[in-house]
Amino acid sequence: IGLPQAWAGTANGSADGNPVQAGGRAVWRLDQVCPAEPAQVANYHPLTWADGWWIAAKDGFGGQPKTEMRDRGVRMEFRASHSSSPGEKLCGLVFIAAKAGDYRLAGSAELHLWDGGNPTRLTLWRKTPKDAQQIASTPLKNGERFDLSAWSATLAAGDELVLLPRIEGMFTGGDVTLRDLTVSPGAATPSWRLPTVWEGARTGAAEGNPIAAGGKPVWRLDQLWPADQFIIAANYKPLVWSGTEWIAETHGQGGQPAMRVADGAVSIAARGAWSGVDGQLPRTGALVFIAPSAGTYRVRGSAHCKPWEGDAKSFPLVVLKKDTQRAAEVQRIELPRDDTPVAFDLEVDLTAGHELLLLPLMPHWHNAATVRIDAVEVTRK
CATH class of the missing domain: 2.60.120 (Jelly Rolls)
Structure with a gap:
């Protein structure tokens, strides 16, 4: 199950088109996480459309968080806390499981820091209707690609996987591009x-x-x-x-x-x-x-x-x-x-x-x- 080649909204200021659907079911969603506590399910809010970008309707800073479809994938801009606007400005890509089973990821993640140079991690969360739990995390190095094929999860129908980049400290901004991303049911031979x-x-x-x-x-x-x-x-x-x-x-x-x-x-x-x-x-x-x-x-x-x-x-x-x-x-x-x-x-x-x-x-x-x-x-x- 891959990302759509194009992912656009229907009108500025609206979340129509987010999530994107396949076979009549919601499959992918772009969320703001605010307040920046990903373990709380109430903190996930769908991004809204604005002139070619999916953006946060409120509580952003410096133009972040926001996302766009680019370079065979989705590019997510995010920011660490800032004295002028405390709290991380986070957005994540969400996969919604249609049925229960094991799911494996494929594709790559590449970090580009354009404001500051603080340590940055890509985290993976399993989100249910009641809570969210981090199940994987990796440091990202600027300009280097991380292979996502080592990541997998067991999901119930309706559970979600969230790919969420985060920056430590303050005064740093960047983006992560998820390229050629797919999520597949775990029918293949499990490997690590x-x-x-x-x-x-x-x-x-x-x-x-x-x-x-x-x-x-x-x-x-x-x-x-x-x-x-x-x-x-x-x-x-x-x-x-x-x-x-x-x-x-x-x-x-x-x-x-x-x-x-x-x-x-x-x-x-x-x-x-x-x-x-x-x-x-x-x-x-x-x-x-x-x-x-x-x-x-x-x-x-x-x-x-x-x-x-x-x-x-x-x-x-x-x-x-x-x-x-x-x-x-x-x-x-x-x-x-x-x-x-x-x-x-x-x-x-x-x-x-x-x-x-x-x-x-x-x-x-x-x-x-x-x-x-x-x-x-x-x-x-």
């Missing part, structure tokens, strides 16, 4: 990829870790401590956001473990045991996939290793299956020190809520390396 970018909500906290798809946590970044006992489930703890990467809150050494997600790949900086330091144990972390339902899951991708200390010939990457008590090794992949990519492709049976882990081990003393896992994809058979 890492986001293009994965950043935390605030420094020193684990907010944003894990991230969700379809309203359920799916990916998490963990520290393993003590790192010589990967079999014990309680030894895995979510990393916290440092402002630039995900790090250990305690028991780190030299900045390790540290993890970054960019361009859909994860980089894991890990360190082997060091003489006289905090238990003389390795520092490492795991990429964790959390099964949203029971089934057989296929995980594939490639991994390579680039050491910067020590002379170990190879570094093991283990695939683990973890329940609430223990983690069992499924496969061990040796990564050579020359950065040669090694592909992996395997299947694991998981119960809902159980986890699949990709964990670099650092068994060699006085060694340190970065393991990068590219194009990782999990599909349910």
